[in-house]
Amino acid sequence: MTATIDAPPATPSRLATAPPRRNRSGMLLGLLAWIVGLLFVAPVLWMVLTSFHNENDAATNPPSLFAPLSLEGYANFFGSTTGASPWPPLLNSVTASVLSTLLVLLLAIPAAYALSIRPVRKWTDVLFFFLSTKMLPVVAGLLPVYLIAQGIGMLDNIWLLVVLYTSMNLPIAVWMMRSFLAEVPGEVLEAASMDGCSLPRTLRTIVIPMVAPGIAATSLICFIFSWNELLFARVLTATVAQTAPVFLTSFVTSQGLFLAKVCAAAVVVSLPVLIAGFAAQDKLVQGLSLGAIK
Amino acid sequence: MSTALEPRSDAATADRPGDGRSARRAGDWARRAPLLPALIFLIIVTQLPFVGTLVISFMDWNAYYPDERGFAGFDNFARVLTDVNTRDSIITTIVLTVSVVLISLVLGLLIALLLDRAFLGRGLVRTMMITPFLVVPVAAALVWKHALYNPEYGLFNGLLTGLFGENAVQPDWISTWPLSSIVAALVWQWTPFMMLIILAGLQSKPHDVMEAAKIDGCSNWQTFRYMTFPHLRQYLELGGLLGSIYIVQNFDAVFTITSGGLGTANLPYTIYQTFYNAQDYGRASAAGVVVVIGTILIAMLALRTVSSLFREEGSR
Numbered sequence: 154m155t156a157t158i159d160a161p162p163a164t165p166s167r168l169a170t171a172p173p174r175r176n177r178s179g180m181l182l183g184l185l186a187w188i189v190g191l192l193f194v195a196p197v198l199w200m201v202l203t204s205f206h207n208e209n210d211a212a213t214n215p216p217s218l219f220a221p222l223s224l225e226g227y228a229n230f231f232g233s234t235t236g237a238s239p240w241p242p243l244l245n246s247v248t249a250s251v252l253s254t255l256l257v258l259l260l261a262i263p264a265a266y267a268l269s270i271r272p273v274r275k276w277t278d279v280l281f282f283f284l285s286t287k288m289l290p291v292v293a294g295l296l297p298v299y300l301i302a303q304g305i306g307m308l309d310n311i312w313l314l315v316v317l318y319t320s321m322n323l324p325i326a327v328w329m330m331r332s333f334l335a336e337v338p339g340e341v342l343e344a345a346s347m348d349g350c351s352l353p354r355t356l357r358t359i360v361i362p363m364v365a366p367g368i369a370a371t372s373l374i375c376f377i378f379s380w381n382e383l384l385f386a387r388v389l390t391a392t393v394a395q396t397a398p399v400f401l402t403s404f405v406t407s408q409g410l411f412l413a414k415v416c417a418a419a420v421v422v423s424l425p426v427l428i429a430g431f432a433a434q435d436k437l438v439q440g441l442s443l444g445a446i447k
Numbered sequence: 448m449s450t451a452l453e454p455r456s457d458a459a460t461a462d463r464p465g466d467g468r469s470a471r472r473a474g475d476w477a478r479r480a481p482l483l484p485a486l487i488f489l490i491i492v493t494q495l496p497f498v499g500t501l502v503i504s505f506m507d508w509n510a511y512y513p514d515e516r517g518f519a520g521f522d523n524f525a526r527v528l529t530d531v532n533t534r535d536s537i538i539t540t541i542v543l544t545v546s547v548v549l550i551s552l553v554l555g556l557l558i559a560l561l562l563d564r565a566f567l568g569r570g571l572v573r574t575m576m577i578t579p580f581l582v583v584p585v586a587a588a589l590v591w592k593h594a595l596y597n598p599e600y601g602l603f604n605g606l607l608t609g610l611f612g613e614n615a616v617q618p619d620w621i622s623t624w625p626l627s628s629i630v631a632a633l634v635w636q637w638t639p640f641m642m643l644i645i646l647a648g649l650q651s652k653p654h655d656v657m658e659a660a661k662i663d664g665c666s667n668w669q670t671f672r673y674m675t676f677p678h679l680r681q682y683l684e685l686g687g688l689l690g691s692i693y694i695v696q697n698f699d700a701v702f703t704i705t706s707g708g709l710g711t712a713n714l715p716y717t718i719y720q721t722f723y724n725a726q727d728y729g730r731a732s733a734a735g736v737v738v739v740i741g742t743i744l745i746a747m748l749a750l751r752t753v754s755s756l757f758r759e760e761g762s763r
Contacts, residue, residue, distance in 0.1 A: 297499030
């Protein structure tokens with residue numbers, strides 16, 4: 154499977170080869186694609202628009218599309234009225250996501266090496282063991298984790314989430330990195346070792362640069378999954394180590410005029426993932442398919 | 448697969464026949480060494496807790512009654528398996544997972560077919576399509592619950608008023624169709640995922656063969672039915688499998704949109720509640736063990752799918 158998804162910049166070349174506009178049904182299908190795309194993005198656009206309205210305009214029926222823009226929602230979200238600042242949870246999310254992603258790479262790259270370039274015996278079994286841990290529902294192991302964390306005083310500690318997110322993403326990362334490392338041609342490594350290049354040096358100067366795009370794809374996916382995680386964070390953290398998704402759950406049962414604030418909160422918390430995802434659209438599909446699609 | 452290095456290391460050890468065996472064993476361990484940290488870490492963090500769950504599932508343990516802790520035999524399992532709530536949540540889990548995966552696969556396929564053609568602004572439409580998948584799940588569920596479904600000022604009812612005037616019907620979406628509300632929000636998030644995987648499949652199909660089919664007079668439907676679809680099958684399977692793994696475990700949407708009420712509590716939510724609110728550790732663990740057994744059965748099927756994909760990749 155060596156499919157490549159066209160990144161947006163590649164589109165013009167495709168357009169150039171398209172038949173001229175004599176095809177009426179072709180135009181209609183293009184129009185249909187636009188309508189479907191707009192339908193799917195509409196809730197996000199509505200979320201962004203509402204976040205920039207003041208609370209009164211946000212809660213009208215029928216909706217007031219052209220109400221004056223306002224930063225009231227954002228001001229409220231950042232604690233101008235309640236005093237509860239979202240910054241500590243946001244920073245906790247950054248800490249947990251970034252550190253666990255680094256830890257995942259540190260563990261996954263050597264493991265993937267031992268499953269591709271210099272494979273251990275029965276390496277396919279090991280690979281499937283990694284994937285099978287991903288299939289066991291996390292909720293089934295949650296209670297012992299909670300009890301152990303309670304016993305060693307790690308509840309409400311961001312390091313506990315770093316460790317758990319690392320284990321959550323490690324199988325995905327091993328699968329992805331293995332498929333990228335398997336692409337490194339054996340002759341290159343052969344040549345390096347003929348020339349007397351030591352193994353760590355081969356890794357550092359030849360292998361890592363060759364699979365750098367793969368490492369980027371892996372990091373992106375691990376970052377997104379850690380950033381989004383709710384169940385562990387909800388059960389295992391409280392006031393000190395709560396992450397951004399846990400902070401968001403305080404809006405679940407809200408009443409009254411708060412729609413602009415909720416939408417502002419959703420925009421702020423989603424922004425890092427949106428930016429990372431848009432910037433690396435072509436990496437996204439590689440990552441989501443565990444490296445099976447390139 | 449690059450196993451090119453393998454013979455060389457064996458050849459090196461064969462020079463000294465006397466201690467060839469121990470050298471080879473050392474070589475084996477040198478190969479395993481980079482694997483071990485990841486493997487040991489994963490076993491400790493993900494497998495040991497399951498052993499704990501298994502042990503606690505045979506115990507009478509409720510944190511509200513710490514003095515009554517003891518061995519319970521199969522009581523927890525009997526309670527879990529005869530409990531109406533658990534049975535309902537098993538059914539809810541199946542309905543939720545199957546409907547979300549199937550609907551988003553079909554929609555994803557149709558949209559991928561639309562996007563596989565050249566048209567003005569194709570890259571932009573593709574970007575718009577993947578946006579829902581990049582919204583943090585809790586945030587997406589909050590927006591659907593409050594900004595779209597809300598009967599008084601949500602967008603859906605607002606549009607109904609806008610289209611049909613003051614007397615338009617104003618349904619209370621979540622109370623009237625609780626499970627469908629969750630399904631709709633999840634389909635919105637997961638269709639882009641399926642679309643991306645299927646689109647990658649479409650773009651990897653052999654163009655020369657498609658061209659030949661066209662020249663030989665195959666209709667569009669024939670080309671799709673006999674060439675595109677068989678080629679796409681493995682991509683559809685991959686999307687369905689990965690989607691199922693994530694959606695079967697969904698907690699965020701159920702927790703946010705209905706808080707498990709109105710018959711929408713799936714297994715992850717029910718276990719979370721038994722443990723977090725009812726503090727019934729024994730029973731929560733028994734439910735966890737039941738889930739694990741169910742998942743293993745499904746996972747064995749799923750793993751077979753992946754390994755067939757994998758063989759194809761390997762034989763490339």
